[in-house]
Amino acid sequence: MQTRNLTSTLNVSAIGLGCMGMSEFYGPRNDEASLKVLDKALDLGIRFFDTADMYGPWHNEELLGKFIASRKADVRLATKFGIVRRPGEYRRSINNAPDYARQSCEASLKRLGVDHIDLYYVHRVDTGVPIEETMQGLAALVKEGKIGHIGLCEVSAATLRRAHAVHPVSAVQTEYSLWSREAESSVLPLCRELGIGFVAYSPLGRGFLTGRFQHGSMPADSDFRRTLPRFQPENLAQKRSLVDVIAALAAQQQCQPSQIALAWLLAQGDNIVPIPGTCNPLHLEENVDALRVRLAVPELEALRQAVSAIPVAGERYTPEGMKGVNA
Template identity: 50%
Template structure:
C-alpha cells in the first residue's frame, strides 16, 4: 500500500475502504451482503495496509457503524476511522430530513463513538449540507468536539466551493468527500481547485461509478432485483448503452496493462493528484484485493489522454442522482 496526506497532517492509505455496501442505505443496495464476509473484508484490508475506513450514521441506519466497530475491535491502532452525521431520524428510525444543528451533531457524535467502540473519531464529516443552519455554526459545533478530544479532523461531504470557504474560515477542513470518477468530473471545475487552494484533501466516493466502470455489468439484467442501481439515471435503459462507450476504453487500456477495469478507473483517479484518496466500496475480499492493487498501476500519458477523451467533464449520459437527491448536493 502507498500513503497520502489529507489536509495538513492526516496520513492515510492512498485508497480507503468504503464500508457502505456491507450494510448500506436500505436492504441489498448493491446486492446482498454477508456479515461474516464483510468483517473478513475489513480484516483483509488491514492486512493489505489500508488505514482509512469510511462509514456513516445513516448507513443502515446505525448498523454499518456497529459492523465496523465489531470488525476493528482489537485492531484500532493506526486506523483512520471516518464517519458522518447530518440527518434527523423519526420514531420509526427512518430519515426524516437533514439536521446539522449543534445539538444533533453532539448526539450523532456520541452515538457513533459508542457504536464504533472507539474514544475518538479520526475524521468526522457533515454528510450533507443543511440549508437551514449556517455552516459556520455547524463547523463551530464540530470544532468544540475536537477541543473535547472526541474528534481529530473535520470534513464535509458534497459541499460547494463557497460553503467550503466559509467552513474553513472557522476551522481547518481536512477533507471534502464528493462523488468523483471517470463518469462524474464536475468537481474539477471549481470544487477541487478550491480544496487545493485551502489545503483540503479530496476523498472521491463512488470512484467506480457504482460498479459501472468495472466493466462487470454489461446490461441492466446483471443487476439483482431490488438493487438501488435499477433506479439510477445513468443505469437507465436510455443511458446505459451510451455510458458503455466509456467502459469500452477502460477495458481496452486494462487489457493492454493486464489489469482489471476497476484498477484502471482507480489508477486514473490516483493520477489526478496526491491529495486525492478514493474510497471504493467493497463487501467481499475478492473485490477488495482487486481494487487495492490499483495503487501499483501506472497509466501512461497516452492512457490518460484516451480516458479524458472518452469521459470528458459533463459527457456522461444522465444525471448522477434522481431529482430529490440532486437537490442535496453542492450546497
C-alpha cells in the same frame, strides 16, 4: 501500502475502504463475510475506513465497531452525520444543527466503540443552518478530542470557503470518477488552493466502471442503483462505450478496468484518496493492486479525451438524494 496526506496532520492509506455496501444499498448484507473482508483489508495495508451513521442506519458503524474491537486495529476512521432517515426508508431530512452534531457524534463514538473519530464529515449541507454555526459546533468537538478533523461531503465551493474560514476543513468527500467529474470545475481547484484533501467516493461508478454491467446485465431489482436516473436501462446503454474505452486501456496495461478507474483518480492529484467499496475479497485485492498501475501523461490525456466525448445521461441521484448536494 502507500500513504497520502489529506492534510499535513491526516495521513491515510492511499486507497481506503468504503463500507456502505456491507450494510445496504447494493444487496443483502452478510456480516460474517463482511468482517472477513474488513480483516483482509487490514492485512493488505488499508488503514482508512469510511462509514456513516445513516448506512444501515446504524448497522454499518456497529459492524465497524465489532471489527475494531476484534482487531484492536490502529486505523483512521471516518464517519458522517447530517442525513436523518429511518431504517427501511430512503426518505431523509438534513440536520446540521450544532446540538444535533454533538448528539450524533456521541452516538457514533458509542457504536464504533472508540473515544475518538479521526475524520467527522457533514454528510450533506443543511441550507437551513449557516455553515459557520455548524463549524463552530464541530470545532468544539475537535477541542474536546472527540473528533480529530472535520470534513464536508458534496459541498459547493462557496460553502467550503466559508466553512474553512471558521475552522480548517481537512477533507471534502464527493463522488468523483471517470463518469462523475463535476468536482473538477470548482471544488477540486479550491481544495488544492486551501490544502484540503479530497476523498473520492463511488470511484468505480457504483460498479459500472468495472464492466460488471456491460453486456446488458443490470443490478438486481431490489438494488438501490435501479432507482438512480443514471442506472436506468436507456441511460446505461448510452454509456457502455465509456467502459469499452476503459477496458481497451486495461487490456493494453494488462490490468482490470477497475484498476484503470482507480489509477486515473490517483493520478489526478496527490491529495486525492479513493474509497472503493466491496464485499468481495478478490475485488478488494484487485482494488489495492491498482496502486501498481501507473498511467503515463499521454495515456491519462487520451483517456480523459475519450471519456469526455461520451455524454453521461442521467443525474447521479433522484431529487430526494440530491437534497444538500452542491449546497
